[in-house]
Amino acid sequence: MSEKTYTVTGMTCQHCVDAVTSEVSGVAGVDAVAVDLGTGNVTVQGEGFSDDEIAAAIDEAGYALA
Ligand SMILES: [Cu+2]
Numbered sequence: 001m002s003e004k005t006y007t008v009t010g011m012t013c014q015h016c017v018d019a020v021t022s023e024v025s026g027v028a029g030v031d032a033v034a035v036d037l038g039t040g041n042v043t044v045q046g047e048g049f050s051d052d053e054i055a056a057a058i059d060e061a062g063y064a065l066a
Contacts, residue, residue: 004043005044006044007039007066008020008035008042008064008065009040010064027044027046031047
């Protein structure tokens, strides 16, 4: 199990949090996603996911990494 934190720009409300959580949760190997709306920090726990896959999922949700 590993944990990485990414900073996402553009999230403004709970809808944004839900969208990012949903997309990132769909990445293979991701077990848990925690989003802090105040800081934009997205903490991802799991095994075998890559930064590129997380970035693609965040892009798919309509947001970008800082
Ligand atoms: Cu929103």
